[in-house]
Amino acid sequence: MVEIGIIAVGGYNEVGRNMTAIRIDKEIVIMDMGIRLDRVQIHEDVEIERMHSLDLIQMGAIPDDTIMNQIDGNVIAIVCTHGHLDHIGAIPKLAHRYRAPIIATPFTIELISQQLKSERKFRIDNLLIRLNAGETYRISERIELEFIRVQHSIPDCVFAALRTPEGAILYANDFKIDRYPILNDPLDENRLRRLGKEGVLAMIVESTRVDVNGKTPSETVAKDLVMDVITGIGDADTGMVVTTFSSHTARILSIIEAAKKSGRKPVLLGRSMGRYFEVARKMDYIKFPDDLIVAADRRQIDKTLKQIMSEGKEKFLPIVTGHQGEPGAILPRIADGNTPYEVEKGDKVIFSAAVIPTPLNEANRYSLETKLRMKGTRIYTGIHVSGHAAREDHWELMKMINATHVIPAHGSLSMTGSYAELAEELGYVLGEDVHLLRNGQEITLR
Numbered sequence: 231m232v233e234i235g236i237i238a239v240g241g242y243n244e245v246g247r248n249m250t251a252i253r254i255d256k257e258i259v260i261m262d263m264g265i266r267l268d269r270v271q272i273h274e275d276v277e278i279e280r281m282h283s284l285d286l287i288q289m290g291a292i293p294d295d296t297i298m299n300q301i302d303g304n305v306i307a308i309v310c311t312h313g314h315l316d317h318i319g320a321i322p323k324l325a326h327r328y329r330a331p332i333i334a335t336p337f338t339i340e341l342i343s344q345q346l347k348s349e350r351k352f353r354i355d356n357l358l359i360r361l362n363a364g365e366t367y368r369i370s371e372r373i374e375l376e377f378i379r380v381q382h383s384i385p386d387c388v389f390a391a392l393r394t395p396e397g398a399i400l401y402a403n404d405f406k407i408d409r410y411p412i413l414n415d416p417l418d419e420n421r422l423r424r425l426g427k428e429g430v431l432a433m434i435v436e437s438t439r440v441d442v443n444g445k446t447p448s449e450t451v452a453k454d455l456v457m458d459v460i461t462g463i464g465d466a467d468t469g470m471v472v473t474t475f476s477s478h479t480a481r482i483l484s485i486i487e488a489a490k491k492s493g494r495k496p497v498l499l500g501r502s503m504g505r506y507f508e509v510a511r512k513m514d515y516i517k518f519p520d521d522l523i524v525a526a527d528r529r530q531i532d533k534t535l536k537q538i539m540s541e542g543k544e545k546f547l548p549i550v551t552g553h554q555g556e557p558g559a560i561l562p563r564i565a566d567g568n569t570p571y572e573v574e575k576g577d578k579v580i581f582s583a584a585v586i587p588t589p590l591n592e593a594n595r596y597s598l599e600t601k602l603r604m605k606g607t608r609i610y611t612g613i614h615v616s617g618h619a620a621r622e623d624h625w626e627l628m629k630m631i632n633a634t635h636v637i638p639a640h641g642s643l644s645m646t647g648s649y650a651e652l653a654e655e656l657g658y659v660l661g662e663d664v665h666l667l668r669n670g671q672e673i674t675l676r
């Protein structure tokens with residue numbers, strides 16, 4: 231009889247810094263190593279690249295993996311399901327402590343290697359292994375990994391299924407059920423249903439938006455919203471600026487298409503815009519227009535904005551960073567009058583992103599919107615759909631997988647607790663086969 235342990239390392243008390251360890255007797259597979267950026271941003275002058283892991287653990291910014299010292303076993307692989315920082319951001323700080331390869335999809339591996347290049351404190355030489363959605367990889371004699379295509383809000387997302395002698399363990403963190411995506415294939419429903427029939431011992435699943443009723447709309451709905459606003463605004467002679475997530479390539483492609491349709495030249499501006507663009511461009515299934523203007527460093531950005539001002543704001547559609555009001559990002563700099571781009575009465579600012587509800591973001595966004603309004607800007611918020619499953623999506627997945635045990639993750643206790651209530655509606659019993667874990671706890675499944 232093989233003993234299976236699930237160790238909640240990070241992301242079970244909060245949204246962010248995800249890390250779960252799955253122990254199959256003495257073989258351990260780590261799922262995700264994420265960072266929680268709001269814990270870093272509240273301090274001024276911190277340079278994460280130069281910081282030590284233990285200081286970041288102390289700040290609550292990265293998972294406290296020192297608990298792994300008490301676990302009897304060896305880490306044999308680190309697996310990441312997608313490239314968001316709350317899933318890969320702690321790799322530069324923690325991965326060197328394990329002699330194990332890092333396995334992820336090609337887009338995610340590119341983002342991980344970019345991160346490793348900018349790390350200044352630690353030398354990370356873990357082997358990087360690219361595994362495509364739909365493929366399997368043998369981690370050890372008894373453990374096989376399979377990547378199953380899902381959709382979220384960054385290219386190339388997967389679920390990770392670990393096949394063990396006791397049945398499969400599905401790591402479903404993060405996802406949405408999108409049957410009409412803009413990029414990559416829809417979620418591999420057939421495979422998930424088959425997996426459910428084969429028998430899933432445990433499903434570890436995100437719970438961020440379980441309290442939102444109904445279904446999260448498809449990314450095609452977001453595309454319609456973007457198209458409707460950008461091509462539907464009558465004032466063709468005003469300035470227009472869009473802000474969205476730099477990592478949300480599908481959304482950026484929709485905005486670029488809308489820009490072209492409305493006769494404006496799309497321009498990508500910002501350090502992270504440039505960074506994700508470089509990675510996306512390497513993937514042959516992502517097509518950007520050849521004449522797309524991209525400016526990533528400050529000098530280039532200001533030069534481009536100057537050019538826009540002299541040629542006419544109405545001819546361009548800048549797609550910029552700063553949707554959460556982050557100080558130093560492009561849109562807050564524009565609002566502060568710290569760039570050559572001047573917003574004036576009647577200009578439009580479109581937020582193709584929701585506010586990530588932390589007090590810090592809310593304060594920054596309030597200040598950003600107020601400054602823009604004071605200049606007479608017209609503001610369009612909520613031109614967006616989420617990348618996370620809502621309650622009925624969770625219901626659908628839970629039924630599809632039919633796991634013996636369910637472990638909600640990636641949320642505060644109110645979110646994981648709400649997920650447990652949903653599971654109870656399907657017949658699960660709290661503490662028996664739906665489990666609420668806190669950071670630092672391990673449960674053993676039989």
Ligand SMILES: [Zn+2]
Binds near residue numbers: 312314382404
């Ligand atoms: Zn994510």
